[in-house]
Amino acid sequence: MSLITATNLSKSFGANDIFAGVTLSIPHQARIAIIGPNGIGKTTLLRILVKEEEPSTGEVSQARNLSVGHLPQEAGFDSPHSLWEECLIPFQSLREQETELEHLEVAMADARQVDQAIEKYGRLQAQFEQQGGYTYIHRIQQVLSGLGFTPDEYQAPLSRLSGGERTRALLARLLLSEPDLLILDEPTNHLDIGAVEWLEGYLSQWKGATLIVSHDRYFLDQVVDTIWEMTRSGFEVYRGNYSAYVTQRSERWERRREMFEAEKEKLEKDLDYIKKNISGQNVTQARGRLRRLTRHLQAIEQVGLEAALSRKWSELSTRVDTTTSMLSPEEAERRVAALREPSPKPPRLHLHLHADQRSGEIVLRTHDLQIGYPGKVLFYAGDIELRRLQCTALIGPNGAGKSTFLKTILERIPPLAGEVELGASLNIGYFAQAHEDLQPERTLMQEIDAVAPEMLVANIRDYLARFLFTGEDAFKPVAVLSGGERGRLALAKLALNGANLLLLDEPTNHLDIPSQEILQEVLDEFQGTILLVSHDRYLIDELATQIWEIDEEKGILHTFKGSYSQYHIEQEAARLAEKEASGSKTHLRKSTRRLQVSAEDRLKQRRVKEVEALIDKLEADLAILAHRLEDPPQDTTKIQKLGTEYVRVQKELENLMEEWGELHE
Structure with missing residues (x-):
């Protein structure tokens, strides 16, 4: 039996239909990702599946005694506990057993109770050990460390943590709870690359089922084997991870295009026969063809070409309104001409980044550079160089100083030591992570007008439509925009800059996968230089020609020539070599006792x-x-x-x- 089954779900808010026709089944040990554009209803669907929200139509059924762990995008839970106390909750039964064992130890010292106490102690101790009683403290430490918490934070009250930290705390508790089904809504949003990679490893060993909504393409490549692409009319199902989905999607779209062209050609041939014979000797055959053509057009228009071709008419008749009388040849011809190629593609933003002029060969060079704030050194960059047409990814833990480095280049923050030397003929375009360059009180029209005052109002509205801002969206104030909408507006402004050096701070944050794919294509074609700060490893791997990594522990910047995949392989090889070297040293110490080590x-x-x-x-x-x-x-x-x-x-x-x-x- 499936863990969760949903039949013909739909959701509407007033006259606004969010989605319809969703039927799904989540099997045991599922590894499923739901993807789709922002606003399609992914989060709403998850809330319906865990019965936190009611569907407008349809039913959801869960397996008996199913345990579900649900991580929302933002954990709004209130708890009087500390971080450590919250993580102890899944082990309440073990803690009770622990207390009982302690009581039995006391009882065993009493001659009157010793026989009974020893027998019960042996049984309970075996159960306690089998259920992980001697390892649960270590498991909590492992999970908290993996998700980026330090021991200093273990006793912090949850009420004092930021929203992102509370979400990580809830994720830790859910992982430790080990539910039958783990439902995660954007689990990587508040994690740095190290924590995401740890989570990937943890989920790869997960014994239960997982259902994940995520825009992190690299993450999806590692943790899922099925993709559900959500559309307004249901799901497109793909087998495999994200990369397999991309290949299959292209093949599926191509098959549909070929199917459409073949079917349209067939309809046009039928029309030719009908027009030639509707008034002639073969009028009966022509009218019969016209009747069938009318019915077929109605099916295509109402349920789509694929459904119309794949189902028998007896199945379609319950879904297709055939009350319309037989079309005239002229009306049939008009409606055949009006048929449009079916495509599940969502609306796409139209972005183009053009460098107005060529920069010098050396774009950026540093000398003995030290990054940070007065009284707080973040890292030493030393002497590094960025050349024309290179794409460099700057990576490191949250708080290591990546954004500070970009602001130092922009001269918004002075270096603590050393200098940044910028090359000739530079025009810098900056995408800020927090979009602080956007003015909350301005409308979208005013934001574009501020960087392109020569554009007419009609042209600004057309331009905004290329970034999926249509109709009255142009007159919205920035303050009411979502994170994804602010990101698209910032990209719209950046595209008007004509920059030849792009400083991009988390440009894919809050963007849905279709928008990420477009941005990736545009940056790949950009004839300029890019310095990219991002947790999006898929984007980094596709674009970066070198990696700059901030080593927070040592406080220095390492440089690596090559892609992220090559960097990752080298890092793993280095870790393995270090581990093997450590093992060899231990063996040598045991066998020869001649290894020189510190007194400690x-x-x-x-x-x-x-x-x-x-x-x-x-x-x-x-x-x-x-x-x-x-x-x-x-x-x-x-x-x-x-x-x-x-x-x-x-x-x-x-x-x-x-x-x-x-x-x-």
Whole structure:
């Protein structure tokens, strides 16, 4: 049985239809992504599936006892807990068992209760261990660290965290809860690249089903095997990850185009026969063809060409209104000519970036550059160079100084040391992550007029329509725009700049996948230089010819010549080599004891061996005590002593195991 089944779902707000005709089934161990343009209703659909919202029509059924974890785009939950307390919630049962084990340890010291306590303790301890009682603390630490939280933040009250931090906290709790179905709405929005890569690895080992809405194409390549493309009339289903979807989508569109052309040619041939014979000797055959042509046109117009060709008329008759009388040959000809090629393509923004002039060969050069603010050094960039037509991706953790670096180039923030030397004939175009260059009180018309005062009002409206702002949208104030709409407006202004150096700070943030694809194509064709700050690894991998990585721990900028994929392979190889080297050193130390290490490391390794020896001894002692307790002496005083000794050894063993784990971190 499927985890969730939905039949003929639709959703409307007043006269505004969001989506219709959605029928779906989520099987066990599903790895599904829902994609589609902004505003198509993806988030609304997720809320309907988890029964947080009612559909206008249709039904949703869930498997009995199904556990669902739902991560909304912004976690608005209120909680009196700290971050750590919130992550303990999924382990409430284990914590209760832990408390009961402690009570039993006390009871085992009482001669009157020792027999019953020992028997119950053994059963409960086995259950506690099987359910992860000795590892859940480590799991919490692993998940919080993976999602970018530091130990200093563990005790922070959730009420004091930012919206993005609360969303990450909820994601941590959901991952630790291990529901049957994990539903994630834009889970990578508040994660840096390191955290996203950790999440990819975690989800690849996920035992349950996942349903994910995301605009992160690289992420989708790693974690899903089915794509549901959402349209106004339902779903287009594709097997495979995002890259497979792109290939299949192109092939599907091409097949539909060929099908349309073949069908239109057939209709035109039928029309020729009808016009030649409608008044002649073969009038009966001509009228029969015209009747069939009328019915076929009605089906195409009402349910689409693909449905009209793939279904029998007995199936179509319930969906097609055939009350219209037979068309005249002239009307049939007009309606055949009016048929348009079917396409699931959503409206696309029309963006073109043109460099008005050629820059010098050296676009940007730094000398002993240090980035940061007074009293806070972010990183040392040293001497780096950006040349004409290069596309460089600047990557690093959140807060490492990427945006600050761009603002230093723009001379909005002075360097702490060193200098930035800009090349000749430069015209810089800047896309700000927070869109701070947009004025909230201005309308869209006024924003465009501010950078292109020579444009007529009608031309501005036509220009805005290329960026999917139609009708009265032109007169909206910037303050009411969504994040995606602000991004499109910022791109519209950037395109009027004629820049030959683009400084782009998270340009795909809030853009839907169709808009990301267009932006990628345009940047790929741009005849200028690009310095790109982005968490969008798909975009980086397609465009970047070199990578600048901020090493936050060391406070320096590393440079790498090549694509992101090449960079990633090299990073993995370096990590593997470091791990192997570390393993070789450990082996050498054990076999020869001649490796020179710091005094601290020697003491630590000595303590590891001491702890391991003690653990071996205590495990042996515990086994002996357990054997004696299975066949206890008749003397109750001796039984009590055995129980007390068992509890003492067990506790000491647990403490040593915890110390052993800390020594190996």
